[in-house]
Amino acid sequence: MTMTTPTLSHPLRVWDGTEELECVSVIPEAPNVMSFCFQAPSGALFSYKPGQFVTLELPVPGGPLYRTYTISSSPSRPMSITVTVKAQDGSLGTRWMLDQLRPGIRLKATAPGGHFTNHEMFGRKYLFISAGSGITPMMSMTTWMFDQGRPADIVFVNCAKRPSEIIFRERLEHMASRVTGIDLKWVVEQNDPYTPWTGYQGFFNQLMLGLMAPDYLEREVFCCGPEPFMQAVRDALQGLGFDMDHYHQESFGAPTPEVAEDWTEDDTVPEEGANAEVTFAISGVTHACKETDTVLLAARAAGLNIPSGCTFGVCGTCKIKKTSGQVHMVHNGGITDDDIEEGYILACCSNPIGKVEVEA
Known part of the structure; x- marks a missing residue:
């Protein structure tokens, strides 16, 4: 029998955010938690x-x-991209996704970004600590290392309210059953009714840390979850003498003040009560504001819609190009030095100094 190799009708290309994503599957993971898998219609x-x-741009x-x-x-599986979301009390966008987003619907989205990754740290010993949906980046990093086929050394800690609310539990346990380098540690606040639980119970603390990973001082720590949880993890590590240069965290809430990066032009800072003016060149709109306002607030006040996500300088969604003038920008990693050199700013955390013009 003659075997033939399939060929592609078009050259391979990489999705860059200019093409809409099409939802191809929806998978329930836990109460109020779903995974949405997307592909590029072009096959990118x-x-x-x-x-x-x-x-994601959600049409709510x-x-x-x-x-x-x-x-x-994981990027080791490049045919699709998946986000796993949990609807919190009062959530609007995520609730829309759980109730309305189904296969066949297309959404606009930005290209991937962020610096919370172990991509260039392969071969190190890791301690992944997460709570709730904060497990998602840990799942991506663990799957990526699992797919490499090389030995890994991961202590994977996830905290949840109940065992039934541990996201990805079965998939992670399957990976851990195939290799020796993934050590799973589940922590729950309470049992599920009529279901015995023999793992850790309570709230994550220093004693648990010492039992789970006795060599924690030698590990690279990645942490993700609600800010009070991450603060508790930081306090536990610092109290045990951990070198915080090896601690990394991800959060889309308001970052702690010491995390923010203060970038300015000529050390110019906004003055309380000083007037400013922002011209949005593409829209042909000029709006008067105060220097203590952000470019994003000025845009909204002028009736313009600049895409924005976190509003804390983390996600980079509101990146726009500044064509003239000065701004005072305090960001949290959502923009690169190269972008800044090319004249880009983050509208959500940039204060106009005097007259400023942007491409929007």
């Missing part, structure tokens, strides 16, 4: 670093609404 492949995120009533989600799939 996905290239990103494990742990990075995308920002009164929208659009921009929401940033960590990619839970």
Whole structure:
């Protein structure tokens, strides 16, 4: 029998955010948690670093609404990209996804971004600590290392309210059953009714850390979850003398002040009460504001819609090019030095100094 190799009718290319994503499957993971798998209609492949995120444009009533989600799939599986989301109380965008987003619907999205990744740290010993949906970047990084086929050394800690709310539990246990380098540690606050639980119970603390990973001082720590949880993890590590240069965290809430990067032009800072003016060149709109306002606030006040996600300088969704003037920008990693050199700013965390013009 003669075997033939399939050929592609078009050259391979990488999805860059200019093409809409098509939802191809929806998978329930836990209560109020679903995974949404997307493909590029053109067949473009996905290239990103494990742990990075995308920002989706969600067509909610009164929208659009921009929401940033960590990619839970791995770049070692480039045919599709998956985000796993959990609807919190009062959530609008995520609730719309759970109720309305189905296979066949297409969404606009930005190209992957973010710096929370172990991509260039292969071969080190890791301690992944997460709570709730903060497990998603850890899932991506663990799957990426598993797919490499090389030995890994991961202590994987996830905290949840109940065992039934541990996201990806079965998939992670399957990976851990195939290799010796993935050590899973589940922590729950309470049991599920009529279901015995023999793992850790309570809240993550220093004693648990010492039992789970006695060699934690030798590990690279990645942490993701609600800010109070991450603060507790930081306090535990610092109290045990951990070198925090080897601690990394991801959060789309308001970052702690010491995390922010203060970037300015000529050390110019906004003055309380000083007047400013922002010209949006493409829209042909000029709006008067205060220097303590951000470019994003000025745009909204002028009736313009600049895409934005986290509004804390993390996700990079609101990146626009500044063509003239000065701004004071305090960001949290959502823009690169190369972007800044080319004149780009983040509208959500840039204060106009005097007259400023941007491409929007």
